[in-house]
Amino acid sequence: MAVNREERRTFEKISSLYDRARISYPTQLIDDIVTYSGIRLNGRILDVGCGTGQVTHLLAQRGYHVTGLDVGKEMIDVAKEKCSAFPKVSFKVGTFEDATFSDASLDIITSGMAWHWINPERREEKAYRILRSGGTLALFWSYQRKEESDFVKAVGNVLDKYGGANRGPAGSKVRQISDTLYKKLKGSQSFNSVEMREYNEDFEFSKKRYVDLIVSYGWVQVLSEEKRRNLVDDLQKLYKRYEEPLIIPYKYVLVLAKKS
Numbered sequence: 001m002a003v004n005r006e007e008r009r010t011f012e013k014i015s016s017l018y019d020r021a022r023i024s025y026p027t028q029l030i031d032d033i034v035t036y037s038g039i040r041l042n043g044r045i046l047d048v049g050c051g052t053g054q055v056t057h058l059l060a061q062r063g064y065h066v067t068g069l070d071v072g073k074e075m076i077d078v079a080k081e082k083c084s085a086f087p088k089v090s091f092k093v094g095t096f097e098d099a100t101f102s103d104a105s106l107d108i109i110t111s112g113m114a115w116h117w118i119n120p121e122r123r124e125e126k127a128y129r130i131l132r133s134g135g136t137l138a139l140f141w142s143y144q145r146k147e148e149s150d151f152v153k154a155v156g157n158v159l160d161k162y163g164g165a166n167r168g169p170a171g172s173k174v175r176q177i178s179d180t181l182y183k184k185l186k187g188s189q190s191f192n193s194v195e196m197r198e199y200n201e202d203f204e205f206s207k208k209r210y211v212d213l214i215v216s217y218g219w220v221q222v223l224s225e226e227k228r229r230n231l232v233d234d235l236q237k238l239y240k241r242y243e244e245p246l247i248i249p250y251k252y253v254l255v256l257a258k259k260s
Contacts, residue, residue, distance in 0.1 A: 011072050015074040016078070018051065020212065021209055021212035022052075023203055024054045025055060025112060025140070032254065036136060037108050037138070039108055043064050043065065044065045045059055045067070045106065045110060046066075046067050046106050046108070046110070047068045048069050048096050048110065049114020049115070050076075051072075051079065052078040053078065053080075055110055056083055056091075059110070060086035060088065061086070066086075067092060069094065071094065076093050096118045097122070097123075102130070106135055107136065108136045108138060109127050109130070111138070111139050112141070115177075116177045132259070135258070137256070137258075140178075140253060141175075141177060141252070142251065143253075145200070149248065149249055151248075152249070155238065158231070158234045158235060159214070162223060168217055169213060174253075178253040182196045185257045189260065191258060193256075193258045194257045196254070197253075198252065198253055201252070202248065203250060204245035206246070207239050210246055211236075214232075215228070
């Protein structure tokens with residue numbers, strides 16, 4: 001499916017908003033990556049599209065050498081502060097396409113909500129080259145289980161009006177992305193032992209944080225100021241029918257693969 005990769009650069013100007021609005025990842029998801037990979041204690045991990053360091057921080061807590069990579073310097077600045085207590089963590093500003101890493105130097109490559117921003121022509125080829133033999137590629141996404149929430153369904157109708165069908169956290173495009181990558185890796189000769197795992201988790205949101213979450217999405221950031229303002233106004237009208245806290249059901253999808 002088509003992805004506008006220029007949207008990935010919109011996050012740079014909203015790093016603080018992004019950090020306070022976005023959710024983190026389940027402990028079980030991170031544990032499953034570590035167990036699946038068999039990484040040694042001093043193993044090396046690259047976190048692609050690290051943003052403000054949600055995943056980088058979770059991996060750093062486990063004692064690994066982690067490099068966070070992101071196109072946004074301001075995003076990296078937030079991540080650096082978050083991970084300042086971990087001396088094994090470093091960061092690079094740049095794209096995965098252009099960043100330089102030694103061949104067979106990494107035990108794991110992780111990417112949360114970001115792999116689809118990378119040019120698909122050579123991303124898996126590059127991952128294969130810089131992973132060690134048997135190294136792990138771990139790609140994961142989250143989206144809201146709108147079939148279980150009248151509120152999320154109603155939000156989806158609002159977002160469809162501004163972004164087209166199934167955009168944003170209440171849409172299905174994220175699932176399309178993860179399913180497409182899973183099928184691609186299953187058919188690849190470069191990777192084996194390909195698995196898909198799913199996790200459910202519910203979060204409490206204030207109405208303000210949920211607006212911030214919507215505004216933090218790349219496609220919303222590229223709307224005109226007028227359309228973005230109208231979108232927020234429509235969400236505020238919708239809110240009148242619901243009480244706080246908003247209970248938002250999430251699904252995470254993790255795709256795991258080992259370098260052949």
